[in-house]
Amino acid sequence: MNAPVHISEDFLTSIRSIVGEQRVKTDHDSLMTWGKDHTKHFDPNPSVVVFPATTEEVAELVKLANQYHIAITPSGGRTGLSAGAVAANGEMVISLDRMNKVLNFYPADRMVHIQAGMITEQLQNYAEEQGFYYPVDFASSGSSQLGGNIGTNAGGIKVIKYGMTRNWILGLTVVTGKGDILHLNKGMIKNATGYALQHLFIGGEGTLGIVTEAEIKLERQPHDLQVLVLGVPDFDAIMPILHAFQSKIDLTAFEFFGELAMQKVLDNGHVQRPFETACPFYVLLEFEAPYEPIMDKAMEIFEHCMEQGWVLDGVMSQNLEQLHNLWRLREDISESIAPFIPYKNDISVLITHVPAFIKEIDDIVTANYPDFEICWFGHIGDGNLHLNILKPADLNKDEFFAKCQVVNKYVFETVKKYNGSISAEHGVGMTKKPYLGYSRSAEEIEYMKALKKVFDPNDVMNPGKLFDL
Numbered sequence: 001m002n003a004p005v006h007i008s009e010d011f012l013t014s015i016r017s018i019v020g021e022q023r024v025k026t027d028h029d030s031l032m033t034w035g036k037d038h039t040k041h042f043d044p045n046p047s048v049v050v051f052p053a054t055t056e057e058v059a060e061l062v063k064l065a066n067q068y069h070i071a072i073t074p075s076g077g078r079t080g081l082s083a084g085a086v087a088a089n090g091e092m093v094i095s096l097d098r099m100n101k102v103l104n105f106y107p108a109d110r111m112v113h114i115q116a117g118m119i120t121e122q123l124q125n126y127a128e129e130q131g132f133y134y135p136v137d138f139a140s141s142g143s144s145q146l147g148g149n150i151g152t153n154a155g156g157i158k159v160i161k162y163g164m165t166r167n168w169i170l171g172l173t174v175v176t177g178k179g180d181i182l183h184l185n186k187g188m189i190k191n192a193t194g195y196a197l198q199h200l201f202i203g204g205e206g207t208l209g210i211v212t213e214a215e216i217k218l219e220r221q222p223h224d225l226q227v228l229v230l231g232v233p234d235f236d237a238i239m240p241i242l243h244a245f246q247s248k249i250d251l252t253a254f255e256f257f258g259e260l261a262m263q264k265v266l267d268n269g270h271v272q273r274p275f276e277t278a279c280p281f282y283v284l285l286e287f288e289a290p291y292e293p294i295m296d297k298a299m300e301i302f303e304h305c306m307e308q309g310w311v312l313d314g315v316m317s318q319n320l321e322q323l324h325n326l327w328r329l330r331e332d333i334s335e336s337i338a339p340f341i342p343y344k345n346d347i348s349v350l351i352t353h354v355p356a357f358i359k360e361i362d363d364i365v366t367a368n369y370p371d372f373e374i375c376w377f378g379h380i381g382d383g384n385l386h387l388n389i390l391k392p393a394d395l396n397k398d399e400f401f402a403k404c405q406v407v408n409k410y411v412f413e414t415v416k417k418y419n420g421s422i423s424a425e426h427g428v429g430m431t432k433k434p435y436l437g438y439s440r441s442a443e444e445i446e447y448m449k450a451l452k453k454v455f456d457p458n459d460v461m462n463p464g465k466l467f468d469l
């Protein structure tokens with residue numbers, strides 16, 4: 001645990017004069033709560049937590065931080081998996097919890113203007129109330145905020161059809177590291193007036209500034225969703241199944257998980273095994289089936305996959321409750337394995353390379369982790385694998401992470417060989433910072449650092465995340 005950092009009374013008085021006495025917290029519990037995200041690698045050690053309500057208040061706080069040379073950690077729903085929202089070095093945490101309102105709705109543009117502290121699920125519900133759909137979705141969307149989703153360019157379970165958070169952002173209001181307020185793109189679909197600066201803040205992990213508002217595109221609601229869960233004999237069967245379905249049907253999801261992941265979810269007792277056969281792997285696929293011929297086509301492909309030996313068993317949802325329960329087999333994995341303090345890898349390659357890549361990664365983990373439980377799952381339809389190594393009960397956390405890091409080198413060398421990403425959707429933060437060079441060239445990183453200096457010349461915005469200056 002780092003020593004507590006003391007900030008001057010003068011600084012605290014100035015913060016209080018911006019947001020009000022009640023919106024500044026320095027008690028131990030608040031510091032420990034808002035000073036961290038979902039990771040357990042780094043101990044939180046912020047000096048103060050502040051809850052602004054408007055973009056203008058955020059701008060004043062950032063200016064103050066520049067004046068007093070205090071670092072800032074932007075904090076959203078704190079569900080991040082890369083320690084991007086961990087304030088480990090006396091930072092001022094700026095939490096967007098109070099900035100959770102809908103500011104405007106434009107039905108003709110199919111667009112909503114929100115404050116960035118809005119919870120992802122609240123936006124999904126709001127869209128539904130208006131007869132629309134916000135498709136970015138994942139297991140933590142009940143807690144994560146749009147600002148955090150934008151900061152990490154969050155993906156999730158519907159990317160195969162709808163893409164990442166970036167695809168849904170039509171405009172951003174940001175406060176830069178200098179304290180300037182920028183209104184970027186203002187919701188327009190067409191705007192050919194030079195650099196699209198909003199995209200720098202999407203996936204920027206709060207290192208350039210704080211996203212305070214967003215104009216977000218909405219979609220038509222999906223109709224008559226169907227879910228299939230299929231048991232498969234090995235990794236080699238997964239991609240042929242994807243190709244077989246995707247060549248004939250528009251999939252809204254294509255996920256995979258191993259038997260160990262299935263067991264951990266079943267151990268929680270909320271859902272049951274979908275069919276009797278225990279299989280090495282499972283795929284979950286989802287599609288819209290508003291017309292009978294689509295269902296017929298799906299059954300035809302399913303039978304073809306069985307004949308080819310790619311599928312050992314399978315089940316299709318018969319009603320909405322079954323659909324939700326089948327989804328829980330995939331959606332409950334992260335929470336079910338959380339007690340085992342998993343060492344998480346979130347890697348991706350081109351779909352073309354998935355079969356060869358997965359084989360090499362499997363060889364590495366089998367050779368190097370003979371005594372560890374390996375939990376595979378992920379958004380395989382997007383080329384994205386979550387490789388989770390579970391901590392044995394008798395090993396302490398530090399020893400366990402140290403052992404995992406030894407093998408990272410081999411995993412990330414393989415990622416580099418396939419021109420892949422060391423972080424598909426969780427961000428770099430502090431946990432993946434040492435490995436950025438496996439996915440980004442030295443020149444690229446220099447350009448990123450130069451950009452950071454433009455937006456944040458005094459390095460107050462989330463220093464120590466993504467890269468060190």
Ligand SMILES: Cc1cc2nc3c(=O)[nH]c(=O)nc-3n(C[C@H](O)[C@H](O)[C@H](O)COP(=O)(O)OP(=O)(O)OC[C@H]3O[C@@H](n4cnc5c(N)ncnc54)[C@H](O)[C@@H]3O)c2cc1C
Nearest residue numbers: 076077078079080084138145147148149151155206211334
């Ligand atoms: C059970 C579980 C399942 C998950 N599944 C997925 C998944 O399928 N796909 C996926 O992509 N992620 C997933 N995640 C990770 C996480 O939910 C996402 O990264 C999410 O986008 C983080 O949002 P947040 O609001 O919690 O951000 P935080 O954790 O609070 O912050 C994340 C980063 O964004 C920055 N930030 C926060 N708010 C702002 C802001 N307003 N302006 C600028 N920067 C900001 C922070 O400083 C930090 O660097 C999962 C997490 C859990 C716990």
